[in-house]
Amino acid sequence: MRDILESVADGSLSPTEAEVQLAGYATTDAGRFDAARETRRGLPEAILADGKTPDETATLAVAAVETSGRALVTRASPAHAEAVADALPECDIDRDARAKTVVAYDSPFERPELDASVAIVTGGTSDAEAAGEAAVVLREMGASVERIEDVGVAHLGRVLDHLDTLREADVLVVAAGREGALPTVVAGLVDTPVIGLPVSTGYGHGGDGEAAILGMLQSCTVLSVVNVDAGFIAGSQAGLVARAVSDARNSE
Amino acid sequence: MRDILESVADGSLSPTEAEVQLAGYATTDAGRFDAARETRRGLPEAILADGKTPDETATLAVAAVETSGRALVTRASPAHAEAVADALPECDIDRDARAKTVVAYDSPFERPELDASVAIVTGGTSDAEAAGEAAVVLREMGASVERIEDVGVAHLGRVLDHLDTLREADVLVVAAGREGALPTVVAGLVDTPVIGLPVSTGYGHGGDGEAAILGMLQSCTVLSVVNVDAGFIAGSQAGLVARAVSDARNSE
Amino acid sequence: MRDILESVADGSLSPTEAEVQLAGYATTDAGRFDAARETRRGLPEAILADGKTPDETATLAVAAVETSGRALVTRASPAHAEAVADALPECDIDRDARAKTVVAYDSPFERPELDASVAIVTGGTSDAEAAGEAAVVLREMGASVERIEDVGVAHLGRVLDHLDTLREADVLVVAAGREGALPTVVAGLVDTPVIGLPVSTGYGHGGDGEAAILGMLQSCTVLSVVNVDAGFIAGSQAGLVARAVSDARNSE
Amino acid sequence: MRDILESVADGSLSPTEAEVQLAGYATTDAGRFDAARETRRGLPEAILADGKTPDETATLAVAAVETSGRALVTRASPAHAEAVADALPECDIDRDARAKTVVAYDSPFERPELDASVAIVTGGTSDAEAAGEAAVVLREMGASVERIEDVGVAHLGRVLDHLDTLREADVLVVAAGREGALPTVVAGLVDTPVIGLPVSTGYGHGGDGEAAILGMLQSCTVLSVVNVDAGFIAGSQAGLVARAVSDARNSE
Amino acid sequence: MRDILESVADGSLSPTEAEVQLAGYATTDAGRFDAARETRRGLPEAILADGKTPDETATLAVAAVETSGRALVTRASPAHAEAVADALPECDIDRDARAKTVVAYDSPFERPELDASVAIVTGGTSDAEAAGEAAVVLREMGASVERIEDVGVAHLGRVLDHLDTLREADVLVVAAGREGALPTVVAGLVDTPVIGLPVSTGYGHGGDGEAAILGMLQSCTVLSVVNVDAGFIAGSQAGLVARAVSDARNSE
Amino acid sequence: MRDILESVADGSLSPTEAEVQLAGYATTDAGRFDAARETRRGLPEAILADGKTPDETATLAVAAVETSGRALVTRASPAHAEAVADALPECDIDRDARAKTVVAYDSPFERPELDASVAIVTGGTSDAEAAGEAAVVLREMGASVERIEDVGVAHLGRVLDHLDTLREADVLVVAAGREGALPTVVAGLVDTPVIGLPVSTGYGHGGDGEAAILGMLQSCTVLSVVNVDAGFIAGSQAGLVARAVSDARNSE
């Protein structure tokens, strides 16, 4: 600890980095950035822009880049995205407007690389945001990601067209709104773990993803499930499986 | 009306039949049997045994046979079935233990015959009771009934095996519990009306048919739905469609 | 398939039409338009404007017209309607502001014509949007549509005034909000299939259509039901019945 | 108070009656009987047998007879009814097995008599218990009670047959299960207050009276409502209205 | 009927008034105004402004004045109120901004006068809108209205201060949000009918009036209840009781 | 630790007591008894009999007595109570049949004694079980307990009769079912902490304690709340407050 403090004193370590090394997080005006989680679970710590001002979001993103070399912002409006870009002019910025994510990289940043693949399957265009959030976190964790889009249970043929891709993945994230039956149909076709990601489409009775999540929990095949629209969680859980597989592949 | 009363007076008409002709229903100790509904919608009036004693059920069944030549008892325990059989020794009795229905016929009874067919599709053995209730009311309405059993959304192949039968029916009743996705899958394969029949299987969150009915209401294809376990309603509605088709076939 | 590709090569077939013939759908910037559904179930594929930008809606409408000769847009705001009209200057446009629908026709477009009629019954002016959606899809499927408006269960006389019209229809869609009892009352008066369409009126406990849909599911007569405000589904299901009747009338 | 205590001392007043005069209730081993409510609101205090043992019920009934000359027991099983009769051998016992009520009268007991009438309307036999509970409390309050049974919204004719009776009542209790639409239909036909009494019939989604109570709360006409199966409350509220009318009739 | 038509022909009767006399309602561009309800139940027909444009509201108000001499508009924003006043320049306008009601009277208009009084009790200022709606309809029905405000169950003394006023009323409307206990407390103090009016205050779990309505339905004393914020219904039901009492007082 | 093991070796410490000293709990065939909680929070560790067999309950009670000198069994049927008494023949047994609790004491057992008092208030006899559970745990924690029974919000006088007792307590537990308003009324009368204990009485809509807990959470005065029927938790929380007050009184 003395070393760290001396590095701060001689300027070779910023106070933020020192705080991270000592306490596991960085304190900012906009709250705390949890750098330790990267270390603990190997998951990129996401900054949820929704409910924060653009300024708060940017402040946390700066702290994230400073401490972990990368900032992953989810549910970002264009204003959030702009604020992050403005605050980090020297960073590479990867923005996925459909998934509402922004990733800023200190340069040079080395993403981990996993020897495992994940398929992300969606039933319709309204699943794009949640599925995209999953895809971004998986990319950041280093997994190979394969997207299969617009296959719905009312159109069996489309699902069957992708059978090979589905079966080649080490783990699958299957997003679906409305009645949420797609993960069940897909899980019946593969022998790998499937994570159901319910999406808040639908209307009237059982809308806002309620029918979808209940349907996945009641699935007559083997699935595990995350909360409605929880693309970041679904992607991270798939990433943890992928990393376990990758580590196993490269062990001995 | 005078004629009716004179027929009662000279014994050629029972008081029960006279009441039916005048008021549309027969009054018994166990309540009222609604004979008029047969006339009004052409639907056999069912006697729901569940919640009635065997004696009450039998009393209503006797009134039904006397006024309409037929008694259709649903959700009948063995004790209910026995009481009905005992009370109607001269009747032909058709009992379906799995669907928990009993039908007693005055002899000779002429069932209507429709020139239309209905397919009843189920996802698993636990759907048998509700689907069976639908099958019985359809048989009594005179429709040709085709049963397709044990095809589930986690086993696409099984559904596809029955494609021809599914497409030959004039109207379909598709029963499913758990996540309730089978009607959606089937409706995507045919160009005829599909009626979803949710079944109260499932457990935990969304159990007792809740996930199933919500899933069918949220279906991304065209369906109409009845309440959980409402096999009699699903069968009757399919029968009304079948009769409309049959009448149209035979009009000119 | 070679033929299709050669037609594309020589310009006699647009890439969009070719994609539809090969894959069953057309891919656009705004997502996928499912042209195959027209073929599969004979249902016009609706473009749900709600949740899409005017531009996305218009892009999909162009794809729809190009592939099926017709675009049916539901839940369209004035801005959506305008965008569609602007994008398809050569089309006939049929706009129903109350039902919030827009239909654009390639000219000349031949709607199918069914030899069957559907009555659409509403309890009040707040049911107009859902009922209108049903009416538009039925018109596009070719059914004769009879509207009966503003008949409520608290005013029995009004319902009885329309008894003849109700009984002449081959199938009925009955829309109701608040307590949702109108379909039950109507179904007690006819011998044809009735489809209940709950509407999201009402307030406080059981509001937003919840009391209406539960009441229809609990109906003491024979009904099938669609989700709250699902006018398109109710109309389509009635249309499938009407087409079955029409086909039967014109068979031999 | 001294007078009361002296009457106890010389035996002209039982301790129970003295307690009632001083405290407004009688304490028994089975809990407290609230005699004061009779005085306060003019409502007979009911002893709810459900959840009590036959012995506890009988003990409270004895206290009720001793202090108010009458015991009104609701939701009584045959065992409860027998225990009450055994404990009060000198009383007149009025037992309504269908409504599951028992009333025991000290003799001679003078019921109040109101110059007002209440109609109790039911949709089916399963409403009999709740409606019967209402009828008993109204009889005990002294109102004239008219029963109209088995009129359902799917059979408009039956309702209209009773129009005169409905319109002659000063206030109405309308019981209905399933979709609960009968109070709305009835209220549309009369110009007097209607109290809706939802009944716990129905099954599946919205069963156990949920659809019925929500439907009555959403009624598009003027109604007030009590809880599911709350026959005692509905009857008492109607009795309070009847008494107000009766008092007004006899004032001058 | 011929007479009516001839009166129209010679101009002594407007088409609107003729339609009302023949059909019981007036048809306008903004929908139908139900004039017959005034006659049927003696209740002023309210025009619910919420969900209608100011123009539609004004159109219906004009029809109401033309057919019944009075227009009662509820849940009116300032814009609605202004539109009504503009459309009816010759009318007396009574506007209660807190209750969000507007009443326009043809002149001279004779309100009925009832020989009965209603107390309206509220627990807090947030109950003012719902209670005010009840007060306006009661005034229009001709009842004497007494307001008791800001008495809450956490301050028993305040309730007890008004004991005499509470006991003098023929019927009471008691409005309460949050836990909704006030009607129970008040009903324990009077021997007249109490109508509970739950109000959509409260937050978090059980907010929006849910705890209030459930509490009133579970009340351990005798109450009947209307839906959350249904001031118009509560007032009308109290008015029906008041009229019954008034008629009884003035009969013989 | 060596000392402990040696004590076991020489027989001066039982293996159970040794396990408790080392691990904080005792392992039995029926599961684990958490002796450490006594030490940690000073709360007697309750054995919930409901859901366990009489044998399992008795086994855990033996372990409890052996390790903490006392066993507190809640929700005990007569069979549970008997099994506990049989297994601990040398213990003093305190059984409260109404609260369904059994406490067995090693002799001699010294209960703690607190210099603080708790009032437990109930609205009716159906609150007795939950309130009794609270009373027992408070007695075992050493608080003085004052019971105030059968005071309901529909009878304000009864509450006011007990004002002095209510105000003398250091902390109050107020139990109520149905609409759950009693804690609010009581809290309006005292300046000490009130803990609301909702009870699962009530029926129909909002029954099983739902209206009660929601009403307490929405209370317009200051309260904290425990779950429905959680008498043990309410009593323990009141006991923690009482102990804090007692400790403060005796500190200096």
Place this chain on the structure above:
Amino acid sequence: MRDILESVADGSLSPTEAEVQLAGYATTDAGRFDAARETRRGLPEAILADGKTPDETATLAVAAVETSGRALVTRASPAHAEAVADALPECDIDRDARAKTVVAYDSPFERPELDASVAIVTGGTSDAEAAGEAAVVLREMGASVERIEDVGVAHLGRVLDHLDTLREADVLVVAAGREGALPTVVAGLVDTPVIGLPVSTGYGHGGDGEAAILGMLQSCTVLSVVNVDAGFIAGSQAGLVARAVSDARNSE
């Protein structure tokens, strides 16, 4: 009372203060300010700005300062805060923008001082508003407040870092959103009362604080709970406990 009126007459007492002394509250154009509650429970009476206009809020704040020397405004937007400051130019203003509270003090104002401490623990930055509301009311009641922030159940180490502070407090308020497990974890570490404060974070199924409040009600340790986001209630209840402890410390 005569004295009070004479003081008003000679100007030594304002009418507002006189009303408070006589009636316990002050009437303003914006409603009633309940000054008596200060006296009754020793709790500062909060003015909930949410749902009031800035003007109404300021009017009530002026009345509060005039009658109790202090105004505590909760859930205040910047506009509310400004209006209060403008209306009370001579007051000291304490504004906590994060907790959305404003307190205005007449000068000189003497806050009470309690000899007891409260710890307020939060799981994340989104708990800041609710926890801040609790902190402000505790400060106004005179308790010492210790804040422990950003300790979450997914990071056990952080909780354990604060063990000494947690154990030194006399009572704790623990705020948590999402799964709401923090109060359980904290209560397992201390022997003093813990009040759970659920916060309306979270999304999808169980969001808006529902999972948090249910989790706290189901806690496997001893807790009492307030409604979602009810920081004022949680703080006040903790303040009542702190005052009881403080009084006990300083008694003899």
Place this chain on the structure above:
Amino acid sequence: MRDILESVADGSLSPTEAEVQLAGYATTDAGRFDAARETRRGLPEAILADGKTPDETATLAVAAVETSGRALVTRASPAHAEAVADALPECDIDRDARAKTVVAYDSPFERPELDASVAIVTGGTSDAEAAGEAAVVLREMGASVERIEDVGVAHLGRVLDHLDTLREADVLVVAAGREGALPTVVAGLVDTPVIGLPVSTGYGHGGDGEAAILGMLQSCTVLSVVNVDAGFIAGSQAGLVARAVSDARNSE
């Protein structure tokens, strides 16, 4: 196929096995046994005894042994277990009374063996049944299973005692009832996938596992979840992950 039929003809293949090879399932009087699922996903097909008679269960178990060499029966009462043992006298029977499972093996049966480990963590004894179901399916899939029992979030020390075991597992199943916080706490300590298994303990508001499942879905760390009490699903999903890891370890 001819080969199969010839083998049946010459008796070298039973008809049941032939049906399995041709259709993927075996038809019995008690329904269909889905042998193909073993092949398809490598999951043992479980026979859910709950809801089946002992005879039906035994019949399906015989079919299972005949077709896959093994029968796995879940939620078996003692009567179910006995019937299975009686029907398969030649089999090895493994019965876990606590988890209510029975496994019968044809002899000799070779279970697969995976080079991967799963930890199953429970919060209390009431989680034993669900966790045991998971353990049995994992054992049958061939994973190494480590059980960690009775660690609860109110006792952090116990969780930390098992840190090494938790971190050594390749994947974890964490079962918890009540507030369901244990999976969150555990997931914060490991870098491998955690599957939350909510258990239907708890009572009152949020009981029956509702609080537990909502809490897991709202977890502030990364988890996926199965339905309440779905031990078989949780175990199978963990087994699919374990097999993926095992396969990766042994690939090269």
